[in-house]
Amino acid sequence: MSAPRVVVLGRIPQPGMDRLAETSAEVWAWDSDEPIPDAERDAQLATATTAVTLLTNRVDAAFLDAAPNLRHVANVAVGYNNIDVPACTARGVTVTNTPGVLTDATADIAMGLILMVTRRLAEGERLIRSGEPWKWSMFMMLGSGIQGRTLGIVGMGAIGEALAQRAKAFGMDIAYHNRRPVAPDVEQRLGATWMGLDELFAASDVVSINCPYTDDTHHLVDARAFGLMKPSAYLINTARGPIVDEAALVDALEAGRLAGAGLDVFEHEPQVHPGLIPRDDVVLIPHLGSATEETRGAMAKLAADNVAAILEGAAPLTPVHVV
Numbered sequence: 001m002s003a004p005r006v007v008v009l010g011r012i013p014q015p016g017m018d019r020l021a022e023t024s025a026e027v028w029a030w031d032s033d034e035p036i037p038d039a040e041r042d043a044q045l046a047t048a049t050t051a052v053t054l055l056t057n058r059v060d061a062a063f064l065d066a067a068p069n070l071r072h073v074a075n076v077a078v079g080y081n082n083i084d085v086p087a088c089t090a091r092g093v094t095v096t097n098t099p100g101v102l103t104d105a106t107a108d109i110a111m112g113l114i115l116m117v118t119r120r121l122a123e124g125e126r127l128i129r130s131g132e133p134w135k136w137s138m139f140m141m142l143g144s145g146i147q148g149r150t151l152g153i154v155g156m157g158a159i160g161e162a163l164a165q166r167a168k169a170f171g172m173d174i175a176y177h178n179r180r181p182v183a184p185d186v187e188q189r190l191g192a193t194w195m196g197l198d199e200l201f202a203a204s205d206v207v208s209i210n211c212p213y214t215d216d217t218h219h220l221v222d223a224r225a226f227g228l229m230k231p232s233a234y235l236i237n238t239a240r241g242p243i244v245d246e247a248a249l250v251d252a253l254e255a256g257r258l259a260g261a262g263l264d265v266f267e268h269e270p271q272v273h274p275g276l277i278p279r280d281d282v283v284l285i286p287h288l289g290s291a292t293e294e295t296r297g298a299m300a301k302l303a304a305d306n307v308a309a310i311l312e313g314a315a316p317l318t319p320v321h322v323v
């Protein structure tokens with residue numbers, strides 16, 4: 001067995017670093033917000049037994065080839081589409097993620113985007129900052145109320161449920177789509193109705209994407225889906241960009257087949273489709289779902305707790321896949 005050596009491949013908050021320092025492992029960290037260059041990454045991976053990764057670190061065959069002693073990849077994110085999990089499994093590498101601790105922060109951002117886009121908040125803010133003269137009028141910048149409107153949640157996991165709770169408090173009706181309906185008591189608590197995906201697209205006034213990004217959900221929201229949605233509907237995405245076909249979204253907005261969109265994630269992040277930039281009917285924010293001091297600290301700490309557990313021979317707290 002090689003001596004435990006943890007390499008942290010992106011800058012993480014102090015609670016994670018403090019927890020790693022309590023372990024028996026030697027810890028090395030890339031101390032910059034710039035991405036680690038491949039050559040430096042590979043040099044560090046050569047003797048690593050554990051890699052702590054961010055969602056911007058791609059863990060693929062080349063990564064694993066550079067890491068012959070690797071036993072564990074601890075992703076500091078709930079989404080793990082940056083990691084080839086089957087390739088890790090085939091090489092005996094356990095993968096962990098950080099679910100739970102970012103549920104409320106992400107649901108807050110989804111609810112915030114719903115309010116921003118339906119009430120034209122970013123557009124109004126831009127108007128004030130533009131210095132253009134304005135005065136109140138009865139018909140100025142009318143948005144769309146959400147009370148009694150249907151929120152269709154695609155992916156009723158923890159974040160979907162937390163969003164449903166919030167939207168219910170704002171007076172929205174909740175529909176959702178999951179492969180399998182959630183437990184009846186959860187449906188009852190949230191007042192949520194399961195629908196087939198096409199039915200949900202057609203029935204919703206706001207569609208929110210809250211599912212993981214996988215081969216099955218790539219472009220789940222495409223031209224066909226926009227064809228089913230109401231022209232008065234809004235799309236919210238706080239999950240992963242490539243779940244939405246961004247070119248089809250721009251086409252739908254341009255053709256007036258959708259009222260607007262609130263996006264925290266982008267298909268080719270950090271690039272944003274140029275057709276979205278000038279539009280007042282979209283709200284664009286830079287992947288802020290989990291971006292609070294508390295949440296990012298808790299994510300780093302949970303990732304480090306997983307590292308410590310595995311180093312101590314215990315079961316990881318939040319495994320994606322244990323080998």
Ligand code: GLV
Binds near residue numbers: 076077239
């Ligand atoms: C953020 O996007 C995450 O997956 O944690």
